[in-house]
Structures are given as C-alpha cells and as structure tokens.
Amino acid sequence: MTANQEELRLEHITKSFAGVPALKSVDFTVHRGEIHALLGANGAGKSTLMKILSGAYTLDAGTITIGPREVKLHSPSDAKKNGIHCVYQEVDTALVPQITVAENILLDRLSTREGGLWHSWGQIYREAEEAIAKLGASIDVRKKVEGLSLSEKQLVLIARTLVEKAKFIIFDEPTAPLSHEETTNLFRVMKQMKAEGIGCIFISHRLPEVFEHCDRVTVMRDGQQVYTESCEASSMDEVIRHMLGKTFEEEFPKRNVPIGEVILQTDQLTSGTRVKQVDMQVRSGEIVSVVGLVGAGKSELSNVLFGALRRDQGHIFMHGRKLSVKNPSDAIEAGIVLVPEERRKHGIMVEDSVQQNLSLPLLRQLSRIGFVRGRREQEHAQRLVDRLGVKTSSLKQQVKFLSGGNQQKVAIGKWVETKADVFLFDEPTKGVDIGAKSDIFRLIGDLAHQGKGILYFTCEFAEAIGIADRILVMCEGRVVKEFSRDEATQEKLLYYASAGQEDES
Structure with missing residues (x-):
C-alpha cells in the first residue's frame, strides 16, 4: 500500500449545535497499522468528532477521505460500509444479551439480507469461533451474551469488527471499566490488530496507557486540534500543557x-x-x-x-x-443536601413554577393544617429570586423556560434557607x-x-x-x-x- 492508501483523513471538520460551535476546522489523520490516541479535557470536542466519523452526526463542513477517495457518512451504516467501526465503553448498548455470542458477532450480517434469507448455523458458528480465536480468547460462541463478563462482551464487539473486515476502529474509553488484567489483554488484542494493518483510534483519560501503547497522540481543546506528535517524541507534561492551554489565572476572587x-x-x-x-x-x-x-x-x-x-x-x-x-x-x-449534575432530571421539576420549586423543601414550614399559605410561599420565593439573581419573567414561570444558569440557581436556591x-x-x-x-x-x-x-x-x-x-x-x-x-x-x-x-x- 502507498502511504495515501493507508490513511483515514479528516480535514477542516466543522460542527455547530444551535449556533454554538463544537468543532472548528479540525484536522485528524489515522494511518492503517497504528494506534493513535485522541485526548482532551471534557468538552474538548473528542466525542463530537468521533460521532461524525462513526456516522452518528453529520458534519457541517469539511471532508473525510480514505486513501484517495472522499466518503460521505450520513449514518453508522455508511461508516461501517467504509470500514469504520466503534467499540464503546458501554458495551451493553451495542449487544443483544438474549442471543448467542455467534449471533452478536455476525449481527450486522444477520440483520440484513446480505448472504440471502437463509443462513447456515454451522457456518455462523465457525466464523464466530475463528474471530474469537484470532483474538486469542476462549469464549463459547453458543453461549448467550448475558452470561459473559464485561471484558468478554468487549471481545465480542471487537470480534464483530473483524468479521465485518474493519479498516479503522474507534475505541472510546475502552479500559475505563476493566481490571488491570483485562486491560492488559485488551492492549494485546489492539496490538495484534495494529500488526494486521487496522488503524486504531484510542480515546482515554489515562495518560500512562497512552504513552505505553500508542504510536501517536492528538490533543483537542475547545473544539480545535491543538497538538499532534509521536508518543516517542512527546511526554505526559507536554500533553497536559496542551490539554490545559494557557497558564492558569484565577478568574474569580476567593472569599x-x-x-x-x-x-x-x-x-x-x-x-x-x-x-x-x-x-x-x-x-x-x-x-x-x-x-x-x-x-x-x-x-x-x-x-x-x-x-x-x-x-x-x-x-x-x-x-x-x-x-x-x-x-x-x-x-x-x-x-446533607445535594445539587445534582443532571439538574433537569434530579434537581428541579421542569413543569412546575419557579415559586413551587423554591418552596419544595420548606412546604411544612410554609403550610398550615395541610394547606400552603400562598402569601408566605410567594414572599419566600421572591426573597430567594432577589438573593440569587434568578432572571425570570414571573414567579409563576415554568422552570423549563429558564436558561441553564437560572435553572441551576433554582436547583441551589431551594436548599439555602433549609437547616x-x-x-x-x-x-x-x-x-x-x-x-x-x-x-x-x-x-x-x-x-x-x-x-x-x-x-x-x-x-x-x-x-x-x-x-x-x-x-x-x-x-x-x-x-x-x-x-x-x-x-x-x-x-x-x-x-x-x-x-x-x-x-x-
């Protein structure tokens, strides 16, 4: 193969959501037969870029090429047809637990008309066994997936990519849920795939793993590609510096x-x-x-x-x-009170008013013989809105119509006058x-x-x-x-x- 034929190249990839840019003219290249780490702090744009590459999102601008050929990816099916597959951290979302290992490995083929309407179960089991054996694993392909360990499920997903003749595989935080022994086995498998000419994109937060097992590293920050270098020529300190950007300056006073x-x-x-x-x-x-x-x-x-x-x-x-x-x-x-991460799910009642949300923890104090005293509730809510700086047209406005910041102020504010x-x-x-x-x-x-x-x-x-x-x-x-x-x-x-x-x- 020529160098050009070995490359998956993303050039000037741009993506916005509701007018807010998530990716800004990102360039990213993966060679066949390499493990390329993609790093960045949370919100840097890694996931958005990989969702575009896997066909889950469509790009706004830019091009994706494999060798000399430009490809259009409008769906995960398009990505797979072009040899691009994913192995996610949450393996259960990509597997069907009630069917066998063999059926899961050949699921893409069995769910389409490829190969005709009739399938030879003997052939299916043989192909699945060959794929599992290629990974150096020992899994009964007639066993249902629901009975497998987490690392075994991950191997089933990887075996599926081999059957589908993947050229490039995205590994999204694959080691996060694994034990040390399982992680060691995964990297053995990845290096075997690398030796067979498959390009591996490895997303991780664990820098020691990156420098031990990867060939190159790319860092993203604020929706942009800011650094690409061979791991041999780079260092953890250098990568961290690019992940963080400019030197930290305190942005708010500490009381x-x-x-x-x-x-x-x-x-x-x-x-x-x-x-x-x-x-x-x-x-x-x-x-x-x-x-x-x-x-x-x-x-x-x-x-x-x-x-x-x-x-x-x-x-x-x-x-x-x-x-x-x-x-x-x-x-x-x-x-002890909690302002949770998922405020719309657990921190506020989006269909209720600002006043009702702010009063919720204190209903007993604001009530008399089982009835909420309206004036006291209103005074309590108005006091908190003024104190917190909640921007709302009315105390009666539904919380779902507030901005994210004002919703969070309500999620916090409901607790501030409790004990x-x-x-x-x-x-x-x-x-x-x-x-x-x-x-x-x-x-x-x-x-x-x-x-x-x-x-x-x-x-x-x-x-x-x-x-x-x-x-x-x-x-x-x-x-x-x-x-x-x-x-x-x-x-x-x-x-x-x-x-x-x-x-x-």
Whole structure:
C-alpha cells in the first residue's frame, strides 16, 4: 500500500449545535497499522468528532477521505460500509444479551439480507469461533451474551469488527471499566490488530496507557486540534500543557472565611466498584473540591453521601455522630443536601413554577393544617429570586423556560434557607454561561461564610483551584491525592487524575 492508501483523513471538520460551535476546522489523520490516541479535557470536542466519523452526526463542513477517495457518512451504516467501526465503553448498548455470542458477532450480517434469507448455523458458528480465536480468547460462541463478563462482551464487539473486515476502529474509553488484567489483554488484542494493518483510534483519560501503547497522540481543546506528535517524541507534561492551554489565572476572587470544626467525615466509604474506601473531612466554612475525570467516581460519591446510592461499607459521620443514610430523606434530615449534575432530571421539576420549586423543601414550614399559605410561599420565593439573581419573567414561570444558569440557581436556591449544614455540588457549572457561573461561585462563597461545609465535585480543575480551600483528586473510585489550595496546579491535578501515580517514581 502507498502511504495515501493507508490513511483515514479528516480535514477542516466543522460542527455547530444551535449556533454554538463544537468543532472548528479540525484536522485528524489515522494511518492503517497504528494506534493513535485522541485526548482532551471534557468538552474538548473528542466525542463530537468521533460521532461524525462513526456516522452518528453529520458534519457541517469539511471532508473525510480514505486513501484517495472522499466518503460521505450520513449514518453508522455508511461508516461501517467504509470500514469504520466503534467499540464503546458501554458495551451493553451495542449487544443483544438474549442471543448467542455467534449471533452478536455476525449481527450486522444477520440483520440484513446480505448472504440471502437463509443462513447456515454451522457456518455462523465457525466464523464466530475463528474471530474469537484470532483474538486469542476462549469464549463459547453458543453461549448467550448475558452470561459473559464485561471484558468478554468487549471481545465480542471487537470480534464483530473483524468479521465485518474493519479498516479503522474507534475505541472510546475502552479500559475505563476493566481490571488491570483485562486491560492488559485488551492492549494485546489492539496490538495484534495494529500488526494486521487496522488503524486504531484510542480515546482515554489515562495518560500512562497512552504513552505505553500508542504510536501517536492528538490533543483537542475547545473544539480545535491543538497538538499532534509521536508518543516517542512527546511526554505526559507536554500533553497536559496542551490539554490545559494557557497558564492558569484565577478568574474569580476567593472569599476568606474562618475554618471551624469538622462537620462531615467519612471512614472507608465504599459503594460497588465506583467508590472505594474514601476517607475525608469537611469543616465548617470550608470548601473541599473533589476533582477527577469522567468515570472517576465523583458523582457516585456524592450520591452515596446523599443516600441516592447504596453504601456497601464504611461510615458517614455528622458532627461526630454516625449516620444511617439509606435514602435522600435520611440525608436531608441529617443536614446533607445535594445539587445534582443532571439538574433537569434530579434537581428541579421542569413543569412546575419557579415559586413551587423554591418552596419544595420548606412546604411544612410554609403550610398550615395541610394547606400552603400562598402569601408566605410567594414572599419566600421572591426573597430567594432577589438573593440569587434568578432572571425570570414571573414567579409563576415554568422552570423549563429558564436558561441553564437560572435553572441551576433554582436547583441551589431551594436548599439555602433549609437547616442543611453540608452542601454537595456535583458539576454545578455544567452547561452554565460565564455570568451565571460567577453568581454560583458567589453563592457558594456566601454559604461557606455562613459556616456551611461545601463539597464541590468537578472535572473543571481551574474552578477547583479558584474556589476550594482543599482539593481531593479521585481516580478509579479512590481519593489518590490531596492538595491545599496553595499547592495545587492544574498540571498536578490532571497528572494524578490521569492515573499518573502509577508512573510517579
């Protein structure tokens, strides 16, 4: 093959959503027979670019070529016809659990009329067995997929790409749910595919894996491709610098608040495989930020503390007293409240008014003999709207018609006049404009000034450094490092959040 025939080339790829640019003239090239890492912070544009390449999104401008030939990808089917396949982290979404391994491997063929209406089951089992054997695996192809382990399901997906004669495969965070042994086996398979001339695109947050197994690395930031280099000629520090962009400057003032006694404490707190033996403390007036990348366990930890996720081991203490938090009602009763990441699903009632949302936690105090006192409810809501700076045409306006930032202010505001001592904020600035972010930071500072304990869960490292007194770094369900505000830098946080402790020596 000539070099040109070996290339998958994306040039000047542009994509906007509702007028907001997600990709800005991105160039990205993958050779046959290489493992090319695609990196970037959350929101950098990696997923959008790969959804265009896999046919899930259509591009607004730009070209995709394989060798000398331009290809048009309007659907996942178009991508597969051109030899482009995906292996997702959430393998169950791409498999049918009630049918056999063999049927799943040859699913694309069986679901179309390719090969005619009749299929030889003997031939199907042979092809599936050959594909599995090629991966060096031992899986009974007559077994139903629902009985397989996670890594075995992933191998079934990879076997499907071999049967379909894939030329390029997108691996989207494939190692995130795997054990060390399973991860080692996956990379063995990827290197085997590389040797057979398949181009592998590897999306990951784990930098040590990238530099151990990949040939080249591309970094995206703010919807643009900002860096491409061979892994041999690059370094983790160089990649981190390009992921973060310009040197950090604090974008919001940190309010000085006296730090008091310990309010909340956990001891070996564990929930499944996503929260592992977490020890931490939060003091009165203190803002503790918990940072990590996607899949680190931040949201799960906030949900365990709030009683929305089961605690398997360990203990939670409030003011030195051991709690039994079995559901959110227990947490609220104990003085722990949560502003969740998915505010429209769990933080607000979108069909109800601003007034009703802000009154919800205090209905008992605002009611008399079972009836809500309208004037008291209205005064309470108006006081919070003024205090929070909620931009609404009326207290009666449905929350779904507010902007994202104003919805978040309502999600936070409903708790501020409760007796809560600990506030959990899970990605509170997600989907929020700059002005609303400033208001949210100010509000959190006010709560700390009142002596509340704040846990701020975020993947935005700049925010953590700007707002927190202490920063805990999570990776793979564990707190792996703690920094004071003065010690922390974005480079250090990203290093440990990316499993950098593995290479610390």
